[in-house]
Amino acid sequence: MSQTYKKKLIEVAIPLEAINAASAREKSIRHGHPSTLHLWWARRPLAACRAVLFAQLVDDPSEYADKLLDDPKIREKAEADLAIRLKAWRDRRPDVQGNVPDTPEPTLKDCAADIERKRLFEIIEELVLWENSTNEEVLERARAEIRRSCGGVLPPVYDPFSGGGSIPLEAQRLGLPAYGSDLNPVAVMIGKAMIEIPPKFKDMPPIHPGAKERSFYRNAEGLAEDVKYYGEWMREKAWERIGHLYPQVDLPKEYGSGKGTAIAWIWARTVPSPDPAYADVHVPITTSFMLSSKPGKEAWIEPKVDRTKKAIAFVAHNAGTKAEIAKAKEGTKAGRGANFRCLLSDSAITSEYVKKIAQSGGMGQMLIAVATEGKNGRVFVSPTADQETVAVDVERQRAPGIALPNHSQYVGVLGYGFETFGDLFSSRQLVALNSFSDLVEEVRAQILADAVAAGLPADAEPLRLGGLGAQGYADAVSVYLGFCVSKSADYWSNLCTWRSDPKNLGVGHVFARQAIPMVWDFAEANPFSKSSGNFLTSLDWIVRVVRELPSATSGEIRQVDAQSVEYPAGSVISTDPPYYDSIPYADISDFFYSWLRGTLRTTFPDQLNTIAVPKMEELVADRMRHGGADAAEAFFLTGMTSAIGRMCGHSSPDYPAAIYYAFKQSEVEQEGISSTGWATFLQAIMDAGYSVVGTWPVRTELANRTRASGSNALANSVVLVCRKKEAAAEVVTRAEFIRALKRELPPAIAELQAANIAPADMPQSAIGPGMGVFSRYKAVLESDDSPMSVKTALQLINRELDEYLGGIQGEFDADTRFAITWFEQHGMAKGDYGAADNLARARGISVESVKHAGIVESAAGKVRILARDELDDDWGPEADGHLTVWECLQHLVRKYEKDGISHETAVLLKKIDAKAEAVKDLAYCLYDISANKRKDAKEATAYNALIADWTELTRQAAAIHDTSGDRQIRLDI
Structure with missing residues (x-):
């Protein structure tokens, strides 16, 4: 079947390590981060949203490799790369059955495309850094690539589950027309404050009395200055009225x-x-x-x-x-x-x-x-x-x-x-909240008068109707001041804790997690102090955000059910739908809605006209609302299929859709990667008319260890890359599907390993090519002619992944294969010599051979694998006459655990260069055994961490020419 569209970068490869590192780091950034404008739950990291959008829109270099070869420098480098790759392709190792992997012969176009991808990766690696989120030089470089791939006509980006607004905000930052919608009015108000309002008053100076003269105000800097001025005015007025209550x-x-x-x-x-x-x-x-x-x-x-x-x-x-x-x-x-x-x-x-x-x-x-x-x-x-x-x-x-x-x-x-x-x-807290709420209405009148005096048109057109004069501006400033009140409520409740720990000594807020907890001893913050929980601190957080919000393009956030969205023509879909049985945010967001409605109802009456946040329509499988698990699942599946079907029917065929799925660690621990929520969600996507062509695991949590990327934890989100299913899709049998899976999945997994996907993320990553096979068919029929479920397909994909990882073992030396099996059966514990002898003989060796290799200890009729801290400190691969892949990996892990990404670790990797790929394969294999069979999280983490940093270690090793200290050496081991 011929391809009818240009393949985009996200459908082939993305620099996942850089995206994950930036996403995890972003969790520790506070000042100026949009998440501090107002609390919203489960926001996607801006770095990930920015990178995904860029990769959705930019052509993959395979689409223009011919033109790349017209550049003499690229051709020369591609020819050099091709020679190396052809040698590796001809020398590829047979599998355990002796079959040579069926991978296509590399071409000059492949090499040119890889060179160009590396250039695009470098753009993404700069783009995802928080420090570059306002760097116009970096952003313009990314925008130029998008314009080139889009023929100069930038498509609108739409997120029908916009929530905290991360995706439309990043679309706006990249210069794209940004649209979003949500059913929840709190989310809609946050989106309007972030995306709609700043562009309306772009580069405008402040209007408050006594404003300092500046030659130029960039983006929303003037707006931010006015928010600060009038927020301080509110604080002083409140002190005059209720200050006596805080002696x-x-x-x-x-x-x-x-x-x-x-x-x-x-x-x-x-x-x-x-x-x-x-x-x-x-x-x-x-x-x-x-x-x-x-x-x-x-x-x-x-x-x-x-x-x-x-x-x-x-x-x-x-x-x-x-x-x-x-x-x-x-x-x-x-x-x-x-x-x-x-x-x-x-x-x-x-x-x-x-x-x-x-x-x-x-x-x-x-x-x-x-x-x-x-x-x-x-x-x-x-x-x-x-x-x-x-x-x-x-x-x-x-x-x-x-x-x-x-x-x-x-x-x-x-x-x-x-x-x-x-x-x-x-x-007393109610008095404070009501006093500040009332002052929002009063300050709006003051802003209006000052705006007229500053020369803004004295029209009566409000912000909600597009007003850009004095009335519209007064409305805009009051939105952020209303947020100050709502944000303060999180610290002015009788559910706030007093935090006694040294790092966070002070008042803690209600929503330290996504719940309303019971608190037995609570802290009542002073709104007029200079410590945590005071009004000016909330104001300062908001001002810092407004000051840095992008205003490059206009944006719009609507309040509408995702099943009823009217999409702009040619929309690119990038969205983060609610998780299957997610926390019911509609319920807990009433905490904030009450105060936002009280302060801003006259500004946005359409969004704040209900007594409470709409709940029954919220698209989550809530058992309490829908009368049991089955009814809740049916509600979710029907609603999500309808919503995604609407996306599929109205999105541009020129661009893939990106749909985020938020995993829970327990989801995999309890049910494997084929859990109910995951399967139900994928079923909705395919029933809606999409084919899944890729999956990228994105880590969004900052782990409590130095090498966060190496922790043995599941990626928090999976980005599914989807294309509309071909109209001519065929129906196949279960057997035909399995044959296609066996043919196409192994080389895809090998490519994922080559890209150093962390072992913990491999099951999620393998779903992409696996579901790509499954979802391209109109249906896969079981033996009774019933259509195969997504959950069954996921289980078959998992099985093929297990077989692939198990098959790797046949490519190792006999001593390593013995150690793998012994480790799988006994871990680091002792086992009977007789069982070890039988196992060794089956591999054509003896226990003495494995002992001589320095892998096991054999004494008193017992055999056990040596722990890493028992290995020879003076070991070096160049002097080892009985070198095994097992030893190389264990010594490398020990060095890495001690020194991390260091010169010493890179030198050791350089020394085992000829066995490096086998060492990496073994790390994947032992991770799988440790995590899934032996349930040894500590051991699994060691292998996961090494692979997570493999690219950087390889880069450093490649730069080392002398591993002996005083002379250059060649190793042939």
Whole structure:
């Protein structure tokens, strides 16, 4: 079947290591990162989105290799490369059956295309770096490549599940018309703030009084300056109105006496003592009495119990002994869950008792400490009656009335007396949030007046109708100020924690994870302090983001169900749909929606017109909403098939679609790569009319180890590259599909290995070529003529991958093959000599041979494989008369574990150069055994890490000409 389209780079190869490294690093970047504009869950890394979009749009060099060869320099290099590749192709090793791999003979065009791909890779490697996200020189180089491949006409990019807006934002950064949509109004508002508003006021100076004159304001810098000015105006007005509710604190004498500004008031929830003798006394239920665990500056709370007076007082200490600190860490907890002990009677406070009291309205709170800003850091002060009274005696103001969702998995406060989102805020917190909310409306009027005075047209056209005059500008600035209020709510809730660890000492926000957790001792932030949780910090985060937002092209974010999207003509689809049984973001985003609606409803009435976020239409398999697992799966499959079918029917045939799938580690651990969610999602894609032509595993999490890319963990996302299925697709039998799989999958896996895909990512990567075979057919029929399911196809692809990795073993030396089997059966433990002897004889060798090779220890009738730390420190491959692939790998892993990517590790790889490819193959093989058969995560991680850094090690090794220290040597081993 002839190809009717130009193949794009993403369909052939991408620099996955560079993309993954930049994506993982991005998680640690805060200042100016768009994710800090407003919280949204499960954002895709900007680096990955940028790289994927570029690779979707740029032609693969195989499409213009003939023209490349017209360049004498490229032809000369291609001819040199071809000579090397032809030799390797002729010398390719036979498999275990003696068959030579059926790979096509390399051509001059192949070599020219690879040279050009390397150039494109270098563009991507620069493009994905966070430091280059505003580098116009780097961005323009990428834009020029896109324009060249697109004939100068840039297609619109559409993300129908735009969420946090990463994909349309990066499309905009690359100069493409950017469109997105989402059903969730919180996501839509975030998208509008990031993508729609900045281009409308591009390069415009600020309008506030007293603005400094500058010759030029770039992009949204002027807008950002106004957001900062009017946000500070709001803060001052709020202080005038409610500042008296946040009184200063008397400092201890040892800290200079006088007054200090409170950072946070730390409260403990309380219940009546379960002991009848103290039933009229409320006692604290706390997880900890620690205030600071910073070495040398430990601070803690001492509860002073007076059983005679039936009273508990709390004393804050800014120093303590090890014993005092250890006891403070325990709080009043007594086991897991809501189980505590009574400070008065030491009797048990059970989870059932706490729930009973809470549901009857009997749970209270008491102030247990105050954190203040001292001259030399934090000072913790004992609570006073005045400090408690000023907070408790505040009249409760209007509160969000949306009922909390009945999702105990994600809403931990259920059963403890919390019924609405308004219950998640104390009286003083509600006063603060309402005061700042009201000020958004007031500041809009002030901005409007100042904008007219600054010369903007005094029209009455609002922002939502395209207004670019004074009214539109006032609306725009107020959007970001409304975000300040919503963002502050995350820190002004009675579910905020006090973080005592040295790195994060301060108020923690509610959504530290994608859930609403129950918090027993909470921190009430001071909106007017200079520490975590204050209003100006939220404002500063937002200003930093707005200042750096791209404004190269216009963008539009709509509120619409993905099944009803009207796509612009010729759209390129790049999207991150909801995960199969994802967290129901519609439920937990009501936390923010309540405040956004209160501040911005007049600005965007169409998006903020419902009482709560729409839920039933949210495209996730939610068992609670749909009455069970089967109904939820049917809802998801039907809806996702419809949504993706609409994409497929309206997207440009000139470009592949890129669809992200968010994996969960447990998904593979429990069910393998053919899990229900993954299979259901792929089924929806193929039922919609797409064929999967590639899969790229993208890592988006920063691992807690130096070599993050080498950790033995699953990639967090898979990017599926999809093309519309050919109309003339044929129907085949199961047997025909398996034959095609056996023919096409091995060379594809070999190419993935050559590209150094990490072993942990290989199952996901192999799905691409495997599903490419399956999805190109109209149907694959089982023996009973029923169509094969995607899940069955995935299982067959997995089986072929296992057979391929197992088949590699036949290519190793006999001693290595013995070691592989022995390791698979025994790991590093001892086994009987007789079994080892039989195994060795079957491979035409003896146990003594394996022992002589330095692989095993054999003594007292037992045999075991030597651990890496037992290997000869003075070993060198050039002097080893009995060299094996096993030894080369184990010595290389040991050196790598010790020194990482270093000159010493590269020298060793250079020395084993002739066996390097076999060593890499063995690392894949042993990873598979360690991870999937022996369940030895530590051993699997060692091999995964080495492969993850193989490209860099190979590059460094290639640059080494003298491995002896004083002379150049040749190795023939």
